[in-house]
Amino acid sequence: MKNYYPIFICCILLFSCQQERLSVEEYISYIKNPENGLNVNKEFNEFEFELIYKPVEFIAINEQRKLIIDTAWYQQRIKELQDLQYYTLKIASLSGSDMMKTGINTAQEYANRLHYFSDIAQYDIRLIDGKDTLTCALFHFERNYGVAPYNNIVLGFIKKKGKQKTKTLSFDEQVLGVGKVNLKIEENYINNIPQIILN
Numbered sequence: 001m002k003n004y005y006p007i008f009i010c011c012i013l014l015f016s017c018q019q020e021r022l023s024v025e026e027y028i029s030y031i032k033n034p035e036n037g038l039n040v041n042k043e044f045n046e047f048e049f050e051l052i053y054k055p056v057e058f059i060a061i062n063e064q065r066k067l068i069i070d071t072a073w074y075q076q077r078i079k080e081l082q083d084l085q086y087y088t089l090k091i092a093s094l095s096g097s098d099m100m101k102t103g104i105n106t107a108q109e110y111a112n113r114l115h116y117f118s119d120i121a122q123y124d125i126r127l128i129d130g131k132d133t134l135t136c137a138l139f140h141f142e143r144n145y146g147v148a149p150y151n152n153i154v155l156g157f158i159k160k161k162g163k164q165k166t167k168t169l170s171f172d173e174q175v176l177g178v179g180k181v182n183l184k185i186e187e188n189y190i191n192n193i194p195q196i197i198l199n
Contacts (some may be wrong), residue, residue: 020194024067027196031058037189043094044178046102050090051169051183056081057196069198084137084156087169089125089183091176092150099151103177116175117141117151124172127157130165134158164190 022030030036031054041050060077061069093102100113122139138156155169164187171181 021197022194023197024061024069027194028058028061030194031055037186038193040183040185042181042183044181045176046094047099047176047178048090048092048094049171049178049181049183050092051185052088052090053167053185053190054086054088055193056086059086061196071198074198083159085127085129085159085164085167086138087127087155087157089153089155089169089171090150091153096149098146099149100146113175114143117153118143120174121153121171124174125153125155126170127155128168128170129157129160132160163187 031038033039034041038053039050041048043049056078059081060074063077064070064073091099093099095102100117101110104110104113118141121141122136125136125139127134127136134157136155137158138154140154142152142154144151166184166187167190168182168184171183173179173181
């Protein structure tokens with residue numbers, strides 16, 4: 001019986017190391033849940049900055065907008081997305097007012113802020129990925145014309161192969177009066193994202 005003990009231990013370790021598998025709906029909820037470490041936020045003065053890590057699988061299933069996934073389309077979309085790592089940086093006004101107008105008084109200040117976020121902010125954002133510092137390969141500021149107290153910036157950076165390292169988004173912000181913002185997502189949360197059961 002003693003000869004089977006090491007085999008028994010190895011089987012337990014093998015099954016305990018396997019990633020969790022979730023349905024499409026469960027997977028979406030998992031990625032969005034801040035308790036799973038893929039969303040981090042900090043408050044600075046009148047603003048809250050939230051960084052959301054978005055795996056390519058999450059993007060692909062969200063683009064289909066349904067729970068029954070077209071597997072062939074999904075696999076093709078993953079191939080198209082796989083060279084970058086994707087994030088959303090959400091900047092919100094803590095007062096509940098329009099983020100773009102918070103703390104300013106003139107139309108010129110608003111125009112300066114819009115110009116900054118549309119055309120310049122990309123060059124003030126870096127991703128520290130392990131020992132590498134990456135510039136934005138994809139940047140899109142989403143205007144919402146004041147219908148919500150926040151604005152989103154969609155970001156993409158070159159993705160390194162292999163096991164993912166801790167990511168720190170560094171934003172040397174120039175128009176909100178906040179200064180440097182650092183938001184960190186730990187590597188263990190990224191490397192332990194569950195797999196999806198497509199259908």
